[in-house]
Amino acid sequence: MSTPAELRTALADRLAGDGVLTEPGWESAARAVPRELFVGRYFAPVAGSVPTAYRPVREGEPGWLEGIYSDETLVTQLDGRIRPDDVAGEAATGIPSSSSTLPSVVLRMWQQLGVEAGHRVLEVGTGTGYSTALGAHRLGDADLTSVEYDPVVGAAAAAALKAAGFSPRLVIGDGLRGDPEGGRYDRLIATCSVRYVPLPWLHQVRPGGRILVTLSGWSYANALALLEVTGPGEATGRFLADQSSFMIARPHDRPPRPTLDLLPGEERGTGLDPAVLDGRTGGWVAQLAVPGAIRTGVGERQILWDLATGSQARTAPGPDGGWAVTQRGPVRLWDRVERALRCWQAAGAPPQDGFGLTVSAAGQRVWLGAEAGPGWDLPI
Numbered sequence: 617m618s619t620p621a622e623l624r625t626a627l628a629d630r631l632a633g634d635g636v637l638t639e640p641g642w643e644s645a646a647r648a649v650p651r652e653l654f655v656g657r658y659f660a661p662v663a664g665s666v667p668t669a670y671r672p673v674r675e676g677e678p679g680w681l682e683g684i685y686s687d688e689t690l691v692t693q694l695d696g697r698i699r700p701d702d703v704a705g706e707a708a709t710g711i712p713s714s715s716s717t718l719p720s721v722v723l724r725m726w727q728q729l730g731v732e733a734g735h736r737v738l739e740v741g742t743g744t745g746y747s748t749a750l751g752a753h754r755l756g757d758a759d760l761t762s763v764e765y766d767p768v769v770g771a772a773a774a775a776a777l778k779a780a781g782f783s784p785r786l787v788i789g790d791g792l793r794g795d796p797e798g799g800r801y802d803r804l805i806a807t808c809s810v811r812y813v814p815l816p817w818l819h820q821v822r823p824g825g826r827i828l829v830t831l832s833g834w835s836y837a838n839a840l841a842l843l844e845v846t847g848p849g850e851a852t853g854r855f856l857a858d859q860s861s862f863m864i865a866r867p868h869d870r871p872p873r874p875t876l877d878l879l880p881g882e883e884r885g886t887g888l889d890p891a892v893l894d895g896r897t898g899g900w901v902a903q904l905a906v907p908g909a910i911r912t913g914v915g916e917r918q919i920l921w922d923l924a925t926g927s928q929a930r931t932a933p934g935p936d937g938g939w940a941v942t943q944r945g946p947v948r949l950w951d952r953v954e955r956a957l958r959c960w961q962a963a964g965a966p967p968q969d970g971f972g973l974t975v976s977a978a979g980q981r982v983w984l985g986a987e988a989g990p991g992w993d994l995p996i
């Protein structure tokens with residue numbers, strides 16, 4: 617049986633071989649930080665379960681340590697309260713609310729942030745503390761602060777960081793408000809996603825500083841933005857090609873809602889294949905077009921539901937080929953989605969790195985191609 621150190625070395629070798637680890641300082645961090653101290657017990661998804669059921673995996677059981685040193689996200693909490701120890705039976709269902717993100721994504725993000733010696737860094741979303749420990753190993757404790765929303769999760773991370781010999785400043789609170797006591801930062805990295813860039817961040821990071829954050833939404837489509845703060849309350853930058861699907865910051869998550877009843881509406885044909893919405897960028901563009909809507913369904917049968925107005929749109933195969941869409945309510949959801957997707961397709965359907973984001977006093981706008989290009993306002 618392999619030891620933790622052997623498994624850690626094997627994972628770091630793999631990440632270096634795959635080109636994830638490009639900077640020696642971050643490679644040393646990956647080789648040094650014991651992920652098992654931070655993750656402990658975790659949930660493994662039960663293959664084929666719908667909705668996904670999660671089985672607790674405990675220390676010492678077969679596969680536990682190999683799971684810790686796999687390049688996988690390990691869920692550690694469901695529904696904001698259920699931890700592996702709370703599961704009495706075989707498995708539990710719920711929405712993941714805290715996790716240790718897969719090491720390749722965390723390490724790639726730390727490198728993309730472009731942190732230099734002496735920079736003050738704010739991390740939002742401590743989670744298990746694993747990414748915080750990587751940061752503390754590379755940057756030292758003194759210049760790193762991490763904020764966690766959930767006090768139980770934050771306390772576990774604090775204990776793990778101490779056990780691993782790190783002591784960055786830890787704050788329990790809503791990281792979307794920044795770190796009011798923390799002064800100016802050079803870099804901000806978020807390991808939870810947001811629907812829009814929280815304005816306090818744009819005052820807390822100094823002009824010329826950077827923010828790395830995943831932009832998400834109520835349909836859970838994602839894109840990773842690297843922004844430069846251009847002045848107080850202002851920032852601009854582009855989205856990166858890498859996939860990063862972080863859980864959405866708790867205050868930005870979908871509100872509770874009643875069960876969806878599909879109701880009759882106006883019907884028309886559409887020449888746009890609804891399955892485009894299943895693609896990574898297609899789904900993201902649709903989310904930009906109707907940010908207040910959630911999307912369910914798959915392939916030719918998509919359903920959009922705007923939570924504020926109750927507007928609905930649903931697609932189905934048409935009677936004579938093509939597709940039919942039924943829309944009701946004050947917001948014609950499919951009309952907006954179709955327009956946005958046509959615009960994106962006309963530009964050659966680029967992936968996420970074909971887009972950018974500008975934040976100013978006028979609002980927050982995701983643009984396609986160049987800042988003066990077509991764009992969509994984020995729901996601030």
Ligand SMILES: C[S@@+](CC[C@H](N)C(=O)[O-])C[C@H]1O[C@@H](n2cnc3c(N)ncnc32)[C@H](O)[C@@H]1O
Binds near residue numbers: 866
């Ligand atoms: C994907 S996990 C973080 C992964 C973590 N960095 C790691 O390596 O283990 C996301 C975390 O963000 C936290 N979170 C959600 N909303 C937050 C907010 N508004 N402020 C601070 N933390 C938040 C969640 O409680 C969760 O622990």
